[in-house]
Amino acid sequence: MKEKIDLINKRLKALIPLSKKYHKELFAAANYSLQSSGKRIRPLLVLLTVESLKKDITEAIDPACAIEMIHTYSLIHDDLPSMDDDDFRRGKPSLHKAYSEWLAILTGDYLLTYAFEILSNAKKLSAAQKIELIKCISKYAGGDGLIAGQVADLSWEGKSIDLKKLEFMHFNKTATLFIAAIEFGCIIAKAKKDIKEKYINYAKNFGLAFQFFNDIAGNKKESSDKIHKKATAVSMLGLAKTKKLAFDFQKKALDILKSLPFNTDELEKITKQVSEKIS
Numbered sequence: 001m002k003e004k005i006d007l008i009n010k011r012l013k014a015l016i017p018l019s020k021k022y023h024k025e026l027f028a029a030a031n032y033s034l035q036s037s038g039k040r041i042r043p044l045l046v047l048l049t050v051e052s053l054k055k056d057i058t059e060a061i062d063p064a065c066a067i068e069m070i071h072t073y074s075l076i077h078d079d080l081p082s083m084d085d086d087d088f089r090r091g092k093p094s095l096h097k098a099y100s101e102w103l104a105i106l107t108g109d110y111l112l113t114y115a116f117e118i119l120s121n122a123k124k125l126s127a128a129q130k131i132e133l134i135k136c137i138s139k140y141a142g143g144d145g146l147i148a149g150q151v152a153d154l155s156w157e158g159k160s161i162d163l164k165k166l167e168f169m170h171f172n173k174t175a176t177l178f179i180a181a182i183e184f185g186c187i188i189a190k191a192k193k194d195i196k197e198k199y200i201n202y203a204k205n206f207g208l209a210f211q212f213f214n215d216i217a218g219n220k221k222e223s224s225d226k227i228h229k230k231a232t233a234v235s236m237l238g239l240a241k242t243k244k245l246a247f248d249f250q251k252k253a254l255d256i257l258k259s260l261p262f263n264t265d266e267l268e269k270i271t272k273q274v275s276e277k278i279s
Ligand code: GRG
Pocket: 037, 038, 039, 040, 041, 071, 073, 074, 075, 077, 078, 090, 146, 147, 150, 173, 174, 211, 214
């Protein structure tokens, strides 16, 4: 997996070269956020899906970077004072702290827009595949996807919510980009409809497991969720029930992988990794 992370990091760097133009700080800021200690789970999922479907990953690298840019934009905007107001991200000052609030907003806007440019220019993919990729990410990152999750998260802050609302938030804030990443892999590898459906179901379960494990890890420290009195799985269900649900979703994801007629060892590995620190 390390080789693939290196490929992603190298390409991310190449896609945003440092600039000497009047607005060079935009590109410096984008690099500041992108070249950090992110785990690169979503771009890895694109590459690992393509590889499991026995296709060359070369043409998947740019679409994988596009997803990482969209994820990074969402983190930059999430950290803003008007949203979660977080001073640190990926082990260093968040972008609005290191630069300025206005530049953080514009850098997020740039990464989101640039992701679509990268998808429309992706080499070796047909026009039909590029349209499919753009349709897919527009849906999962859009108003009924990632942004819906963020609206729910902010508007329900400090309020008591039911489990249905928590699931809505988790699904949209987290599972959507996991689904988009894995669907990207299926589109690039031209997977058949029934196979694609199985991969998407795997992604949904993995994404939900990831968010539940994230809530468990966040519960240990003075997290932003606690400061903002946000409902989390742990605050609503307690630690034991949250752990059970997290491991149930992870098991379902792993069972789906096992049912696929491909070598999914690497996807299995990454699915198991997310619970390594949870006992
Ligand atoms: C601003 C539209 C918009 C959305 C923001 C990303 C997000 C939605 C909120 C951040 C807070 C949060 C806990 C979101 C759930 C998704 C999640 C766990 C993000 C962190 O993903 P990792 O752990 O991060 O993969 P790295 O830094 O490793 O890439």
